[in-house]
Amino acid sequence: MEQRLQITFYKFLLLTTFTSLYWVLASPTLSFNFYAASCPTAEFMVRNTVRSASSLDQTLPGKLLRLLFHDCMVEGCDGSVLLEGNGTERSDPANTSLGGFSVVDSAKELLELFCPATVSCSDILALAARDAVEFAGGPNVQVMTGRRDGRVSLASNVRPNIIDTSFTLDEMNNLFSSKGLSLDDLVTLSGAHTIGSAHCSAFRDRFQEDSEGNLTLIDSSLDKIYADELTKKCPADASLSTTVNNDPETSMLFDNQYYRNLLSHKGLFQSDSVLFSDGRTTVKVEELSKSQESFFMKWGQSFFKLINIGVKTDNEGEIRRLCTSING
Template structure:
């Protein structure tokens, strides 16, 4: 009994391994099945497996035979269905990826409209007007930049500098004329080259501007730049560069300037008088004019230092003298007596006052941009009344004395004030135009 139970336990432990014993146990009695399993079941499969691998490489059907060993007839039927279900799952599996991309296209179209909308803001009108002057984005933002022409006309500053140098060598009065020109341009309609336009009723026809000069220098620089960089550099930028270079040529500081101005379309003589400072103005009147432009008293004193170069005609300071019977008598007690006599001799000719005669604005140093002008003011040698009154006001006199003691201080202040002056009322971006010829608006 114990032996029988041991055989049953042995058979139970070995039954999961072989596949054939279940079919034999169905046909044989339980008593004989364990005996057979105990005596030969383990060796029998081991002997039958070796021949099977030999037949497997010989022909593919033997590969299906192991699956059909338990019941050859039923197993072939399940063998054919597996291929059919396998294609069926195979089709859904590819279908899932196909459906996944289909939802994703909607996700990708969503970003695609965004790029399509972003180019339009980058390519609308702002870049197009700026392309006439420069590709730089600064014109689109309506801002000035020192590197405005870095890509569109990199040689602009060198070209203007060469023209100014050549013209100044031929005519020493050119630097002073260019400095005066930038003042008269920027104080009326802003720095937009409106003072260059010729024609009836333009700024250029006002009596205050009849004595202006340096137009030929601006025109020469413009012609050169139109060859090198057509329709790119504005006349207003040329004026600012030319005046800056005139100061450098005469020994003044080389100051950086921002560029990107466009030329104005309006030039009216009626706008001149209410904006330009008259030679008979008091400090208060000049201060009011400067304040209206956003400039300070320090700017007034500093920019008046531009008179350290250049000259003025005798009729511009006639109010400081009494003219009678062809003679001149000083009426301004603040004027140095010796200096007054020098002016009388310079402006009197054949018993008359030669109103058109030019006199140096800065006695003894009119060809050099330095601080001698301020020392002359303290000594009563200011040529124009607007010069002389700067030492009659406590605030402006203190600044005059400071600059008379320090040329470096004057130069540093000049750089700052010139930057403010040359950004008055500028036109950028879509405002104004780039003139082909500085003396007339584009037709």
């Protein structure tokens, strides 16, 4: 047993090394420990900020991870979702429920005290999401840094570049493919739904409201008992702020329970359920449901690819003084 664990560990090291080497070669201006000389405690300060905030609010890891997704899928991982103002990504209705901004702002404020004009907001967000996953019980992933912050943030770019919860597998795969992510990456990164929560409106299309205001399940891919639980937490007259956990079993723990939920037809969104019902991804879901070790290994590889989408370096961007606004 011990020998098998050692072999698995060495396989993980080899895969991680090859993946890291590939991205180092593909992104020569990003590097590990980019701030070793200019701000050696940068990652430590981000990690401590995330841990302190998450200890007080256990919903923050899910929020930070979702915030990163919405940043990287639009304009690349450049912190453009952090910018405030009319017509920015952040102002789009699809992003109004995002959270975790205060954690990034707090880390930035601390870093500006010790290392002014050195650490980008986009790097802070990538590191914060990585640390949030680890805080919630997930794997620690190596993150290359050296990103610059983007100066463009348009609400009109949001909808064409993020996944809607009613998307088909083809729609999701096409979007991921346009970002350089594979079908395997789609299944793996969907595992982010093992933490976090969602507003009732995000899955309301799986139910139909009758004349008396009662909700009836119309999506046969959803477990009926689970559906009943959802209607109790999210009745037709639920407030717009009402939320439910993405994972009904281990909502605060980053684990592979998400995939076991899919096998039990308890995927909260239609876009979750389709991963198990579509033959192209069924086997992948089953594999990850059986092995948390395999999920963590694949998560490290796919997350590494995610945070390197469309990064800006050198004169392509800037180091913002405030994450909420571009430098004047």
